[in-house]
Amino acid sequence: MFAVFVALVLIVASWLAYLYKDIYWARKKCDWMPHAPAWPFIGGILEFGGHTRTIDDIGRLLNNPSKLCFLQIANHWHIMVKNYDLMEFVLSSNTILDKSSEYRYIANWLGTGLLTAPGYKWRQRRKIITPAFHFSILEQFVEIFEANATIMVSKLEREALDKESVDIYRYITAYALDTICETAMGVKIDTQDNKNQDYVFAVKDVSRITLTRAFSAWRGIDFLFQFSQDYKNQQKNLSILHGFTKSIIDKRRQLLNEIKPNNEDKEKDVFGRKRKMAFLDLLLNATTVDGQPLSMEDIREEVDTFMFEGHDTTASASSFAIYLLANHPEVQKLARDEQIEIFGKDKEKTVCYQDLQDMKYLELVLKETLRIYPSVPFVGRITNEELNYKGHIIPKGTILMLHLYGMNHDPDYFKDPEEFRPERFQDLSGKYPYSYIPFSAGPRNCIGQKFAMLEMKSIVSKVLRNFELYPTNPPHKLVLSAEAVLKSLNGVNIRLKKYNWAQN
Numbered sequence: 275m276f277a278v279f280v281a282l283v284l285i286v287a288s289w290l291a292y293l294y295k296d297i298y299w300a301r302k303k304c305d306w307m308p309h310a311p312a313w314p315f316i317g318g319i320l321e322f323g324g325h326t327r328t329i330d331d332i333g334r335l336l337n338n339p340s341k342l343c344f345l346q347i348a349n350h351w352h353i354m355v356k357n358y359d360l361m362e363f364v365l366s367s368n369t370i371l372d373k374s375s376e377y378r379y380i381a382n383w384l385g386t387g388l389l390t391a392p393g394y395k396w397r398q399r400r401k402i403i404t405p406a407f408h409f410s411i412l413e414q415f416v417e418i419f420e421a422n423a424t425i426m427v428s429k430l431e432r433e434a435l436d437k438e439s440v441d442i443y444r445y446i447t448a449y450a451l452d453t454i455c456e457t458a459m460g461v462k463i464d465t466q467d468n469k470n471q472d473y474v475f476a477v478k479d480v481s482r483i484t485l486t487r488a489f490s491a492w493r494g495i496d497f498l499f500q501f502s503q504d505y506k507n508q509q510k511n512l513s514i515l516h517g518f519t520k521s522i523i524d525k526r527r528q529l530l531n532e533i534k535p536n537n538e539d540k541e542k543d544v545f546g547r548k549r550k551m552a553f554l555d556l557l558l559n560a561t562t563v564d565g566q567p568l569s570m571e572d573i574r575e576e577v578d579t580f581m582f583e584g585h586d587t588t589a590s591a592s593s594f595a596i597y598l599l600a601n602h603p604e605v606q607k608l609a610r611d612e613q614i615e616i617f618g619k620d621k622e623k624t625v626c627y628q629d630l631q632d633m634k635y636l637e638l639v640l641k642e643t644l645r646i647y648p649s650v651p652f653v654g655r656i657t658n659e660e661l662n663y664k665g666h667i668i669p670k671g672t673i674l675m676l677h678l679y680g681m682n683h684d685p686d687y688f689k690d691p692e693e694f695r696p697e698r699f700q701d702l703s704g705k706y707p708y709s710y711i712p713f714s715a716g717p718r719n720c721i722g723q724k725f726a727m728l729e730m731k732s733i734v735s736k737v738l739r740n741f742e743l744y745p746t747n748p749p750h751k752l753v754l755s756a757e758a759v760l761k762s763l764n765g766v767n768i769r770l771k772k773y774n775w776a777q778n
């Protein structure tokens with residue numbers, strides 16, 4: 275019996291030694307930066323006090339002159355980065371392209387689509403997908419943005435006008451889901467009319483579970499996670515999400531087949547309307563380097579990636595922009611004056627791409643919103659070789675956690691960082707380009723950045739043309755949570771009154 279016990283102890287000890295041996299060396303090699311307190315085995319997990327405190331907790335660890343911190347969590351180690359030079363070094367690199375291990379939680383849903391793809395696969399996919407964001411394609415989407423925004427305005431008029439408080443995020447997120455689905459997949463899902471709610475719920479729940487796993491010592495371990503209730507929820511949700519995407523891909527494939535080739539109608543859809551090119555069409559027609567069409571799985575993971583990256587990010591940012599406008603009447607006035615200049619007497623005139631380009635002040639408002647509330651607060655990479663950075667070693671296998679939120683709120687880069695001042699972007703000299711990178715930077719930057727700015731301008735413009743925005747009484751205080759996308763856990767509440775455009 276004693277021998278079995280000793281054998282067991284030896285097995286466990288060897289297993290732990292195997293798991294933790296690299297950390298010992300990583301610690302030593304990273305002695306050129308401050309280290310977060312670490313307990314045996316669990317490391318620095320106790321430094322974190324739950325997801326509403328993640329931003330502050332990381333900010334605290336980085337509050338030192340180097341703006342760097344070595345952090346061990348279980349058997350992984352991170353370098354947390356708010357240091358300008360290292361941020362630039364990582365993001366501008368053509369070799370530090372692999373995403374960190376936290377992304378594998380979302381990979382259950384997104385597979386290895388563009389966001390999560392390892393470097394070698396990413397290059398090929400990025401080449402295939404880049405044309406989908408050409409100006410001529412984005413231009414076609416303006417009509418879809420506007421049509422869905424009209425539905426949202428009617429809903430707000432019915433349900434939210436003159437109420438004490440309305441959570442604008444709820445409305446914008448449904449708008450953004452409808453919009454990304456119609457643009458990316460070419461189909462309407464009408465979530466604004468309360469359809470496909472199981473899909474909407476599954477999107478939300480999978481995002482929540484992803485965050486919980488990224489910041490939990492035991493849920494991050496696949497073997498333990500499979501015994502939790504969230505594992506069961508996740509499996510159910512994934513089957514809804516993947517089933518939905520597959521059925522959409524099938525429908526779109528069928529629709530494209532029904533359009534007669536070499537026929538003057540080929541630019542029209544089956545309903546006789548001018549056919550819009552969806553990203554999905556591009557994927558259905560794409561081939562790999564060896565001339566093979568993309569498989570169903572290849573297409574599905576890209577469509578899921580766009581559904582995720584393309585709605586939650588813009589929904590959060592647009593809601594925060596509207597919240598900031600409601601709380602800053604002088605900025606709201608300037609933004610509306612610009613709308614009046616562009617739309618003249620007719621607030622319902624057909625909006626075109628150029629109109630959105632002309633909204634220069636609104637663009638400053640959105641940039642400043644993304645500085646204060648960056649939709650993606652952190653970006654993670656992993657090193658797959660040992661790196662030499664200014665004579666220091668960054669070991670192979672290091673997770674580099676880039677704190678975009680922290681940079682944006684650092685007074686060394688932005689004077690009075692907590693103040694909402696869109697004008698600051700008018701004369702930002704460009705001295706520190708990597709201090710403001712809401713869409714990341716370098717080769718793996720956000721492919722949807724132009725799409726996002728257009729969509730956000732479109733929806734905020736529509737709201738400004740139809741409503742006066744006010745803070746709630748007392749003013750609503752946001753409870754921020756750094757999920758995969760930055761959110762407010764208690765909603766984004768404001769008050770709305772009808773804006774009388776005729777007075778202009």
Ligand code: HEM
Pocket residue numbers: 388389390396400579580583584585587588591644648649650652653654711712713714717718719720721722723725726
């Ligand atoms: C306010 C809106 C948005 C913000 C702030 C934003 C921000 C970002 C950031 C920071 C990254 C880098 C993520 C990382 O390295 O982990 C990224 C990547 C990406 N974004 Fe966006 N995004 C926005 C909207 C969109 C939209 C609308 C789409 C699609 C229509 C999109 C699609 C993507 C994709 C596919 C990637 C991965 C790119 C690659 O690795 O090549 N994003 N985004």
